[in-house]
Amino acid sequence: MIKAHSSREWIRRSFTTVKGREFQVSIGIIHGAKPGPTLAHVGGQHGMEHMGPIILRDFFDELDPEIVCGTVYVCPCANPLALELDEEVYPEFEDDLSSFRQTIKQREDLGQYNMNRLWPDWDSKGVAGQIVQWIWQTMIVPADVVIDHHAVKAAHKPYIFVEKPSIPWTPFLGVEAVWSTGPVPVDPTQYVYRRLGMAAQLAGKIGICFEYSVQRGVKEPERENGRWGLYNLMKAMRMIEGEPEIRKPVWLLAADGGPYWGEGMAELNSAFLGHPHYSVEEYQPLKKGQLIAEIRSLETNEALEQVTAPDDCLMLDRKPSAVCRPGERLCRVHTNARILAKPGGYAVPDAAFKSQYLSLP
Numbered sequence: 001m002i003k004a005h006s007s008r009e010w011i012r013r014s015f016t017t018v019k020g021r022e023f024q025v026s027i028g029i030i031h032g033a034k035p036g037p038t039l040a041h042v043g044g045q046h047g048m049e050h051m052g053p054i055i056l057r058d059f060f061d062e063l064d065p066e067i068v069c070g071t072v073y074v075c076p077c078a079n080p081l082a083l084e085l086d087e088e089v090y091p092e093f094e095d096d097l098s099s100f101r102q103t104i105k106q107r108e109d110l111g112q113y114n115m116n117r118l119w120p121d122w123d124s125k126g127v128a129g130q131i132v133q134w135i136w137q138t139m140i141v142p143a144d145v146v147i148d149h150h151a152v153k154a155a156h157k158p159y160i161f162v163e164k165p166s167i168p169w170t171p172f173l174g175v176e177a178v179w180s181t182g183p184v185p186v187d188p189t190q191y192v193y194r195r196l197g198m199a200a201q202l203a204g205k206i207g208i209c210f211e212y213s214v215q216r217g218v219k220e221p222e223r224e225n226g227r228w229g230l231y232n233l234m235k236a237m238r239m240i241e242g243e244p245e246i247r248k249p250v251w252l253l254a255a256d257g258g259p260y261w262g263e264g265m266a267e268l269n270s271a272f273l274g275h276p277h278y279s280v281e282e283y284q285p286l287k288k289g290q291l292i293a294e295i296r297s298l299e300t301n302e303a304l305e306q307v308t309a310p311d312d313c314l315m316l317d318r319k320p321s322a323v324c325r326p327g328e329r330l331c332r333v334h335t336n337a338r339i340l341a342k343p344g345g346y347a348v349p350d351a352a353f354k355s356q357y358l359s360l361p
């Protein structure tokens with residue numbers, strides 16, 4: 001029998017900004033030794049989110065094409081100029097970055113600069129839109145599963161954002177929480193929905209947005225855990241050998257009727273200025289009245305306040321900074337979280353993808 005040809009290569013394309021800056025974007029391709037599904041990873045759309053690019057490079061370097069069934073695409077740095085600035089976007093048409101920053105009040109103000117609002121081919125005058133179109137045609141169109149790597153401002157643990165149809169594939173990525181944005185919206189063309197995950201979903205693929213837990217920095221433990229999740233998903237997809245594992249309980253935060261996870265979510269504020277001393281972890285189930293954090297005075301060191309669980313609930317993200325101020329959000333909790341997967345108690349979904357290789361034996 002003739003052995004199939006496996007390979008690993010980078011393809012690169014040059015782009016030029018409106019002000020004449022030339023730069024390249026790279027896509028890595030692994031053609032596995034055997035046929036199988038196609039998996040696409042995109043990172044670095046937002047320039048202050050560096051974990052995805054680092055993990056995807058590690059992953060691409062390490063993965064042996066000889067053991068892969070199918071094809072893997074990685075684009076670790078979709079937006080190199082934004083990454084260089086360590087900013088969410090590359091404001092290509094602006095003359096003054098600091099005055100541009102001051103005009104931004106919310107995400108929507110970023111307009112066509114926000115690469116993750118241009119999928120798959122929204123009419124854009126800028127270079128971000130050109131990159132999106134190249135990535136879409138080259139690696140998203142052929143993919144069965146698309147993972148978009150982002151990072152939240154600050155959390156203690158990573159989590160996932162996902163539309164309802166792709167939820168069953170999320171537990172393999174090794175995170176403890178899946179925040180569902182709900183069913184695919186009636187009008188998915190609105191600005192907020194022109195994300196890669198949503199666009200992949202609408203194109204009949206599995207689309208998942210992975211959120212690492214730090215912006216403008218690198219958390220070393222997430223490099224290893226992140227790679228573990230990528231291999232584990234490939235086991236679930238039957239792209240590499242081995243049984244996928246669920247290492248920790250995975251919680252699903254979903255609104256049954258609504259478009260977002262907000263139903264059941266509560267924000268807890270502190271009434272005092274001080275250091276919060278937390279006594280619970282993110283994604284720990286809490287009983288009503290259980291202590292979440294004590295606010296300790298910076299002057300007397302005494303306890304000023306005890307913040308407790310308002311109901312039986314799941315602890316969500318904690319305040320990123322070390323000092324809390326009166327009326328500021330200390331943490332969020334969710335009263336309607338459900339277990340999505342447990343160690344030893346979760347099966348690979350039998351999805352009807354276009355690829356025959358994803359069906360179980």
Ligand SMILES: [Zn+2]
Nearest residue numbers: 046049150151
């Ligand atoms: Zn992002």
